[in-house]
Amino acid sequence: MARDQGIISWKELPLGCAILEPGNAKDLRTGDWRSKRPVTDYEKCIKCGMCYIYCPDMCYIPKDDGLFEWNEYYCKGCGICAHECPKDAITMVEEEK
Amino acid sequence: MARRVGIEVSIAVSEAVKLADVDLIAAYPITPQTHIVEHLSELVADGELDAEFVPVESEHSAMSSCIGSSAAGARTYTATSSQGLALMLEVCYIASSLRLPIVMTIVDRSLSGPLSIWNDHSDLMMERDIGWIQIVALNGQEIFDMTLHSFKIAEDHNVMLPTQVHMDGFTLSHVIEPIEILDKAEVDKFLKPYVSPMSLDPEKPVTIGAVGVPEVYTEGRKAQEEALLNSKDVILRTWKEFGDLFGRYYEPIGTYKADDAEIIFITMGSITETCMSAVDQMRQDGKKVGIAYIRLWRPFPFDELIEAVTKADALVVIDRAISHGGPGGPLASEIKSALYHQAQRPFVNSFIAGLGGRDITINVFKEMVEKTEKTMKKGVEPGYEFIGVKE
Numbered sequence: 299m300a301r302d303q304g305i306i307s308w309k310e311l312p313l314g315c316a317i318l319e320p321g322n323a324k325d326l327r328t329g330d331w332r333s334k335r336p337v338t339d340y341e342k343c344i345k346c347g348m349c350y351i352y353c354p355d356m357c358y359i360p361k362d363d364g365l366f367e368w369n370e371y372y373c374k375g376c377g378i379c380a381h382e383c384p385k386d387a388i389t390m391v392e393e394e395k
Numbered sequence: 396m397a398r399r400v401g402i403e404v405s406i407a408v409s410e411a412v413k414l415a416d417v418d419l420i421a422a423y424p425i426t427p428q429t430h431i432v433e434h435l436s437e438l439v440a441d442g443e444l445d446a447e448f449v450p451v452e453s454e455h456s457a458m459s460s461c462i463g464s465s466a467a468g469a470r471t472y473t474a475t476s477s478q479g480l481a482l483m484l485e486v487c488y489i490a491s492s493l494r495l496p497i498v499m500t501i502v503d504r505s506l507s508g509p510l511s512i513w514n515d516h517s518d519l520m521m522e523r524d525i526g527w528i529q530i531v532a533l534n535g536q537e538i539f540d541m542t543l544h545s546f547k548i549a550e551d552h553n554v555m556l557p558t559q560v561h562m563d564g565f566t567l568s569h570v571i572e573p574i575e576i577l578d579k580a581e582v583d584k585f586l587k588p589y590v591s592p593m594s595l596d597p598e599k600p601v602t603i604g605a606v607g608v609p610e611v612y613t614e615g616r617k618a619q620e621e622a623l624l625n626s627k628d629v630i631l632r633t634w635k636e637f638g639d640l641f642g643r644y645y646e647p648i649g650t651y652k653a654d655d656a657e658i659i660f661i662t663m664g665s666i667t668e669t670c671m672s673a674v675d676q677m678r679q680d681g682k683k684v685g686i687a688y689i690r691l692w693r694p695f696p697f698d699e700l701i702e703a704v705t706k707a708d709a710l711v712v713i714d715r716a717i718s719h720g721g722p723g724g725p726l727a728s729e730i731k732s733a734l735y736h737q738a739q740r741p742f743v744n745s746f747i748a749g750l751g752g753r754d755i756t757i758n759v760f761k762e763m764v765e766k767t768e769k770t771m772k773k774g775v776e777p778g779y780e781f782i783g784v785k786e
C-alpha cells in the first residue's frame with residue numbers, strides 16, 4: 299500500500315487551502331535542506347550588521363553586546379552573509395551529516 | 396412581473412447580471428463577447444447598476460481583479476471569449492483552487508489559427524480541466540436563466556467554485572430572441588445577497604494563495620475535486636428551485652424525442668435547436684432519431700447520460716472542437732468513457748463539425764445519420780470523421 303504522505307487530511311484543509319493562523323510561516327523549518335552552515339569568527343567581527351541585514355531568512359538576532367547570533371532553525375545555508383561580511387568573519391562550513 | 400421581450404441575447408445576459416446586483420465587473424472587450432460588457436459598462440455609467448466596472452488592460456488582469464474582488468467578499472462577474480480566455484487561463488486555475496465564486500460568461504469562439512472570430516467549442520474544451528463548473532446554454536432564455544442560476548450555485552457554501560456559462564458566439568450571442576426577463580422582485584426571491592464564508596478582513600487575517608508543498612498539494616487537489624463533484628447536488632437543487640418559482644426546469648442532460656429513438660444525436664449548445672428541426676424531418680421519413688444534449692459539462696453528469704442513451708442502437712456524437720493528436724473530439728471521448736462500464740452500449744459514431752463558424756445545416760445532420768447507418772451495417776465503429784471537409 300502506498301504510504302500516506304500528506305501532512306493534513308483533505309477533509310480538514312481550510313477552504314481553498316487558506317492559512318487561517320497569521321504568521322505561521324515562522325514554524326516552517328527552512329534550515330533542514332542546508333548543506334553548509336555559516337560560522338562567525340567573533341574576533342574579526344566589527345558589529346556592522348551586514349549579515350543581519352542581508353540574510354533572506356532573518357537568521358541573525360542582534361544581541362545586547364552588539365554581536366549577532368545565528369539561528370540554525372531557519373538558515374538554509376545560502377552563503378549570502380559570508381559573501382557580504384566586509385571582514386570575512388563568516389566561513390561556510392560543510393554540514394557533517 | 397416578468398415580461399417577454401425581443402432582445403439581443405448578449406443584452407439579456409447583461410440584464411441578468413444587473414438583476415443579480417453584482418458588486419464588481421472586470422472585463423476586457425473581445426469579439427464576440429463585446430456587447431455584454433459594453434452594455435454593462437453603460438449600465439454602471441448611467442447609474443442603473445451600482446457596481447464597480449474595472450476596465451482592465453487584458454483578460455489576465457480581468458481575472459486577477461475578479462479574484463481580488465471575490466476574495467474580498469464581493470459578487471463578481473466577467474465575460475470573455477477564445478483568445479481572451481486563453482490569456483486568462485493561467486489565472487482561471489487560481490480562481491478555482493482558491494474556491495472563489497466568480498461567474499463568467501464565455502461567448503464561445505474558435506482559437507487561432509488561422510485567425511477566426513467565429514463560433515465553435517475550442518475555448519469551452521480548453522477550460523475542461525481547470526476545476527470550474529461549466530454550464531452550456533441552448534438558447535437565449537437558457538443563458539438568461541443560467542446566468543442567474545450561476546451566482547446562486549457558485550456562492551453556495553457547499554460549492555464555492557467559479558462557474559462558467561457558455562453560449563455560442565454570434566449564432567446565439569448576436570441574435571434577437573424572445574426572452575422572458577424576470578423583474579427585480581422575482582430575482583430577489585431566488586437569489587439572496589452573497590455572504591462570503593471567508594472574506595479578506597484585517598480583523599481576521601487569513602493567507603490565501605500560499606505555496607502548497609508536496610505534502611499538501613495532493614490533498615488540495617482532492618478537496619477541489621470533491622467540491623466540484625459535490626456541486627452537482629446544489630446545481631440540481633438550484634434548478635429545481637428556479638423551476639418551482641418560474642416554471643422553467645433544467646436538467647443536466649436534456650432530451651428531445653429520445654425515448655424510443657434508435658439513433659440519438661449528442662449535442663452541445665445552439666446547434667441543438669437546428670438538430671431538433673432535422674430530427675422532426677427525419678421522423679417524418681420514418682427514422683427513429685432523437686437528441687440528448689449536454690447542459691452540464693463539468694461536473695459531467697455520467698448517470699444522467701447513461702440513463703438517456705443506453706437504450707439506443709447508435710449515438711451520433713457531434714464535437715465542435717478537436718483534441719489534436721488524440722482520440723478526436725473531446726465530447727465523444729467523454730461519452731465513450733461514460734459508456735465503458737455498460738454491459739450493453741450503443742454504437743458510437745463521432746463527428747467533428749462546425750469548426751470556426753462553419754454551418755451545420757439540417758442536411759449535415761441527415762448525412763451523419765446515413766453514415767452511421769452504413770457503418771453500423773459493417774459492425775465496426777469507425778474513428779472520428781471531419782464531416783464536410785474538402786479533400
Ligand code: SF4
Pocket residue numbers: 335336352353354355356357358368372373374375376377378379380
Ligand atoms: S547562510 Fe544564508 S540563510 Fe544562513 S545565515 Fe547566512 S544569509 Fe542567512
Ligand code: SF4
Pocket residue numbers: 338342343344345346347348349350366382383384385386387388
Ligand atoms: S557582517 Fe561580518 S562584521 Fe558585520 S556584523 Fe556580520 S559578522 Fe560581523
